[in-house]
Structure formats: C-alpha cells, structure tokens
Amino acid sequence: MLKKFIAKLRETIAPSRPKSAAPAGGKPVSDQKPRPSQPRSERGPATGGPRAPGGAPAPRENREPQARRDDHGPRGGRNRGRGGRGGSFGERPALAERPRKDDTYDHPRREPVKPVVPVDIPKMDTEFTKLGLSDALAFAVQEMGYTTPTPIQAQAIPVVLKGGDVIGSAQTGTGKTAAFALPIIQRLGTHGKLRCLILEPTRELALQVEEAFQKYAKFTDLRVTIVYGGVGYGKQVEDLRRGMDILAATPGRLLDHLEQGNCSLNDIDILVLDEVDRMLDMGFLPDVRRIVMKTPASRQTLFFTATLPPEIASLASWALRDPVKVEIGRQRSPAETVSHAFYPVVASQKFELLDLLLDRTDFKSVLIFTRTRMGADRIAHKLKTKGHTVGVMHSDRSQRERIEALDGFKSGKFEVLVATDIAARGLDIAGVSHVINYDVPENAEDYVHRIGRTGRAQHTGEAFTLVTEDDVRDARSIERYMGMAVERKKIDGFPYIYSALFDEKALAETAAAAVKPVSRLHRGARR
Numbered sequence: 001m002l003k004k005f006i007a008k009l010r011e012t013i014a015p016s017r018p019k020s021a022a023p024a025g026g027k028p029v030s031d032q033k034p035r036p037s038q039p040r041s042e043r044g045p046a047t048g049g050p051r052a053p054g055g056a057p058a059p060r061e062n063r064e065p066q067a068r069r070d071d072h073g074p075r076g077g078r079n080r081g082r083g084g085r086g087g088s089f090g091e092r093p094a095l096a097e098r099p100r101k102d103d104t105y106d107h108p109r110r111e112p113v114k115p116v117v118p119v120d121i122p123k124m125d126t127e128f129t130k131l132g133l134s135d136a137l138a139f140a141v142q143e144m145g146y147t148t149p150t151p152i153q154a155q156a157i158p159v160v161l162k163g164g165d166v167i168g169s170a171q172t173g174t175g176k177t178a179a180f181a182l183p184i185i186q187r188l189g190t191h192g193k194l195r196c197l198i199l200e201p202t203r204e205l206a207l208q209v210e211e212a213f214q215k216y217a218k219f220t221d222l223r224v225t226i227v228y229g230g231v232g233y234g235k236q237v238e239d240l241r242r243g244m245d246i247l248a249a250t251p252g253r254l255l256d257h258l259e260q261g262n263c264s265l266n267d268i269d270i271l272v273l274d275e276v277d278r279m280l281d282m283g284f285l286p287d288v289r290r291i292v293m294k295t296p297a298s299r300q301t302l303f304f305t306a307t308l309p310p311e312i313a314s315l316a317s318w319a320l321r322d323p324v325k326v327e328i329g330r331q332r333s334p335a336e337t338v339s340h341a342f343y344p345v346v347a348s349q350k351f352e353l354l355d356l357l358l359d360r361t362d363f364k365s366v367l368i369f370t371r372t373r374m375g376a377d378r379i380a381h382k383l384k385t386k387g388h389t390v391g392v393m394h395s396d397r398s399q400r401e402r403i404e405a406l407d408g409f410k411s412g413k414f415e416v417l418v419a420t421d422i423a424a425r426g427l428d429i430a431g432v433s434h435v436i437n438y439d440v441p442e443n444a445e446d447y448v449h450r451i452g453r454t455g456r457a458q459h460t461g462e463a464f465t466l467v468t469e470d471d472v473r474d475a476r477s478i479e480r481y482m483g484m485a486v487e488r489k490k491i492d493g494f495p496y497i498y499s500a501l502f503d504e505k506a507l508a509e510t511a512a513a514a515v516k517p518v519s520r521l522h523r524g525a526r527r
Contacts, residue, residue: 113214121219128182131157136219137182144215150175152328157183159324160302167303167316168326177212179326180302184270185213188245191221194263196246197295198272199288201279202422203228203250203399204406209274210248222246229253230399237262251279251287258294268295273319276305276312285311292319306445332482334448337455340463341487342475346497347468351382354438356494357464358388358416364433365409368418369450371439379438380418393419421446429453437465440474444481469499 124138127148133141149157152170159166160183170176184196198213200206210226217224224246225239236253240263247254247263257263271292273279279288301320305312316323334340345353358366370376373394380392391405391414402422409417410429417423421441432454441447447465454461465486467475479485490496 113218115218119219132161133157133182133186137186137216140216140218141178141182143218146178150179150328152176152326153179153182155326155328156180159326160184160300161186163187163300165301165303165320165323166326167305167320167323168328169304169306170326170328174328176304177209178216180272180304181209181213181216184246184272185217185220185222187270188222191223191243191245193267194240194244194247194265195267195269196272197254197265197268197270197291198246198248198274199254199279199291200248200250201275201282201284203230204402204422205275206248206250207403213246213248217246224248227253227257228399230402251284251291254291255287258291265291265294266296268299270300270302271295271319272302272304274304276303276315277307277309280309280311285315289315289318332448334451334463334482335455337459338451338461338463340451340465341489342465342467343489343491344467344499346499347470349497350438350466350468351379353466353491353494354379354436355386356491357436358383358386360491361434361462363415365412365414365431366416366434366436367409367423367429367432367453368416368436368438369423369441370418370420371442373420375439376418376420380416383416383418388416389414390416390418393417393423395420395422421450423453430456431459432456433461435461435463437463440465440467440471440478442474444474444478447478448482 121135121139124135124142126138126142128138128141128146129135131149131154152168152174156166156168156179160180166180168176168179170179188195198206198209200209206226206228210224213224222245223239223243225236225244226248227236227240228250229252236257240247240257258265273288273292276288279285301323303316303320303323305316308316343353343357354368368379370379373396376392376394380390383390391408393402393405397405405414405417406423406429408414410431423429435451435454437447437450441450451461451463454463465475467488475486
C-alpha cells in the first residue's frame with residue numbers, strides 16, 4: 001500500500017515523459033539526433049569553436065577562450081575561484097562578449113618616427129655609453145630626456161648585451177622596457193630578418209613597448225612593428241611582408257599570422273616574454289608555449305614576471321637556459337609619494353560616496369577601477385550625468401575606443417577614466433593625481449599596481465578604496481600583503497547607513513572568522 005502511495009506521489013510531482021512513437025523501420029523519435037538548423041561550416045568545428053563564413057577558423061582575437069571578467073580577469077586556478085561575489089552595483093559577472101574588431105582601424109600612430117633627413121650622431125660620453133651602448137642609442141635616450149640609467153637598466157643591460165638569458169622582476173615605473181629594449185637594439189645592429197619577438201598580454205602594453213622600441217631605434221635602420229587583435233589585418237600583413245627586425249605582439253593575433261603564413265619565427269635570436277604572470281591570469285600560457293616552440297632553441301630569452309607560481313616556474317625552467325636573475329624595485333607597499341586609505345560604506349551607498357569624494361577633492365585627473373566591464377559602463381554613465389568628462393576602458397570596447405579613451409585621458413580631454421584592471425599594470429600614464437578603487441581588487445598585489453598609477457615621477461598622489469561588507473576579507477588580505485594597516489576614513493556630513501563595518505569589535509570578529517580553516521566540502525565557503 002505504501003509503495004503504491006509513493007509511486008502515485010512521484011507521478012504527481014514529476015510525471016514521466018510520454019513515450020514517442022517509433023517511425024516505421026527506425027529508432028524512437030526521442031533517440032534520433034536533431035537535424036542541424038544550419039550548415040556545419042556556419043556551426044563551427046567539432047570542438048565547439050566559432051568559425052568564420054566559408055568554414056575557416058574565426059580569427060583568434062574573436063574567440064573567447066574561457067569565461068572571464070576582463071582581459072585581465074583572474075582565473076579560478078590562481079585566485080581559487082572566487083565565485084558568488086557580485087561586481088559593481090551588485091550585478092553578477094556575465095560571460096564576456098566577444099571584443100569588437102574594427103577593420104578600418106590599424107594603428108594610433110600615423111606619422112613616421114625616424115627622421116626624414118639623416119642626422120649626424122655626435123660622439124656621446126654618457127652613463128649609457130659606459131654600459132656598452134652605441135652613440136646612436138645614447139643620443140636617442142638623451143633626446144627622450146633620460147640621463148642616468150635606473151637600477152634595473154644598470155644591472156640588465158650588460159647581461160643582455162653578453163647574450164645571456166634573464167629572468168627578472170621590477171616594479172612598474174622602474175624603466176624595465178628600456179632595460180631590455182636598448183641592449184636588444186644594440187645586439188641586432190642593422191636591418192635584416194625578423195630576429196626579435198616581444199610578447200605582451202594586452203594590446204595597450206604591446207603598443208607601449210612598440211612605441212618605446214620605435215623611439216630608441218630612431219637613429220638606426222632597424223624596422224619595428226606590432227601585431228595585435230581588435231583591428232584589421234591590412235597594415236600588419238603589409239609590414240610583415242615588407243620585412244621587420246623587431247615584432248611586438250599579443251599571443252592570439254600572432255598565432256593567426258603564423259597560421260596564415262604571414263611571418264616566420266625561424267630566425268628569432270631574441271625572445272622577450274613580458275608580464276608572464278598576467279599572461280597566466282588571462283589563460284595565455286598554452287599559446288605562449290606554442291609560440292616559444294616555433295622559435296630556435298639557440299635563442300636568447302628574456303623573461304619578466306612579478307610572481308613565480310608553479311605554472312610560471314615550469315615555463316621558465318623549460319624556456320630559459322642558466323638565466324641570470326635580476327630583481328629590482330619589487331616591493332609590497334605603495335610608493336612613499338602615495339597616500340592611501342579605505343573608506344567603509346554599505347554597497348547601496350557606494351556611488352553616493354564616490355560622488356561626494358569627487359566633489360570634495362581637488363583633483364587633476366582621476367582613474368577609477370572597477371571589477372567588471374558592466375560596472376565600468378554604469379559608473380561612467382552616472383558620472384557623465386553629474387557633469388564629469390569621462391572615458392571608459394575595458395575589453396568589450398573596440399580598440400579605437402580604448403585608444404581614444406586612453407589618449408583623451410592623457411591629454412586632459414577626459415578628467416576621469418573608468419577602467420577595469422586592463423589599465424592597472426604596466427601602462428605609463430603621467431599626471432594621474434588620484435586613484436579610486438570603486439571595487440576592492442581580489443588580488444592583493446593588484447592593489448599596489450592600481451594605486452601605483454598615481455604618485456609617479458616624484459609627484460604626490462592619493463588613492464581611495466571603497467570597502468563594503470563583502471570586501472572585508474580582501475581588504476585584510478591587502479594589509480597582510482603589504483605588512484601594514486591601512487587607515488579607515490569617514491567623510492563628515494555623509495548620511496552613512498549603519499553597518500558592522502563601523503564597529504571595530506565586529507570587524508575583529510569578522511577577521512578572526514575569515515582566517516579560520518574551513519572544510520573544502522563546504523561548497524562556496526572557501527573563497
């Protein structure tokens with residue numbers, strides 16, 4: 001009787017599916033595979049990747065290798081899957097849309113860098129020539145306003161000139177690019193085959209490095225170009241076929257060119273892997289390995305990373321031969337020129353507090369960091385309604401829009417730049433007076449990189465971080481990483497909604513609970 005009752009109850013709650021009638025001489029309809037609604041060439045390859053019209057694989061920069069928050073979005077492996085956390089304004093991070101490719105846009109620079117009329121290079125006697133650099137290089141450096149090598153330049157230039165492999169780390173703003181660019185140009189000498197490749201994780205970093213090489217090689221006959229996604233192939237193919245000596249590239253677009261036969265890495269003498277830890281965050285290490293395997297084993301390799309987790313250590317031991325370690329300026333705390341503080345606030349009042357901070361701050365230019373692209377767009381829209389001139393920079397913007405936002409911010413056209421972590425690292429943006437972390441970064445190291453965008457070149461700067469109840473643990477991680485407490489501040493006259501954030505006893509209890517080990521069987525408890 002009980003069994004009949006349970007069976008009846010199951011049938012009521014979850015009725016079984018009606019059986020489909022089998023067609024004559026075939027399988028039941030439910031077992032037959034549905035016919036595709038479009039040709040296979042338009043549905044993509046068997047692996048599920050997108051295909052371009054005509055059946056050819058879609059360009060690599062249009063593929064979304066994995067769901068991530070941004071170009072720099074942290075992957076689960078390194079950050080231990082911080083699932084469940086909302087982004088700006090509490091929305092859940094959505095799957096990334098494919099970045100738009102602008103076929104009409106090639107490169108932000110139109111004017112040639114090299115002088116039209118040959119320049120007579122004078123005999124140079126500078127600190128750079130004492131390191132073994134040529135007069136042409138020392139003259140170019142002097143023209144850019146540099147007179148004394150930075151510590152990493154003084155250490156790395158002689159090693160690179162001798163042809164040795166290097167594994168190095170340096171804090172942003174220490175002159176790392178010149179530390180490898182100058183000796184590379186010296187070693188290459190005159191125009192020949194493609195002999196130097198520099199891999200960068202983001203388009204902006206690749207553009208910045210390419211520009212630096214162009215300026216340093218100004219008084220030589222070496223040719224420098226760049227390949228990166230989000231733009232058309234025209235100029236890139238033209239340059240590659242014309243013959244280049246130095247190539248700066250992002251991994252995806254470079255692999256596209258290699259697959260299409262537009263260039264070869266068979267003659268690469270010097271390979272630079274820059275910001276490798278960021279490439280790990282972005283999931284590029286498999287592509288990097290594929291590229292490295294296409295270069296000669298006898299090459300010189302220069303390897304730069306801020307951290308050395310097991311995946312990167314494995315790549316370094318595989319790619320390098322007896323490397324010299326160069327570690328300069330790597331620090332866990334912000335520069336002394338930057339004053340920074342946490343501003344506790346409940347999530348529902350974050351934008352109100354941001355608006356008040358901007359009203360009460362005498363700023364020249366403000367860089368605001370968010371965790372998600374959607375959050376960046378929303379904050380920018382709200383700030384525009386408040387009368388601010390605002391640029392937006394994240395991976396869902398076209399390359400033209402990203403360049404225009406960055407250049408507009410540098411020139412003063414925009415007083416505020418709202419960005420994801422795409423702008424947190426490596427980019428040289430002079431004159432930023434204030435940095436505001438609208439969202440607390442999940443990686444403590446990223447906090448130092450973010451607020452390091454201000455207080456550069458001996459100028460002072462300020463950094464504000466808005467901390468909600470959900471950010472307490474990340475805020476504590478930042479303090480532990482830096483080995484120092486960060487001052488909590490409140491703004492007079494702001495109508496704060498009460499929260500445990502303002503209760504020191506509650507905060508202490510929260511911090512104690514945060515470090516208590518939790519079983520991995522508790523799904524979602526361990527962040």
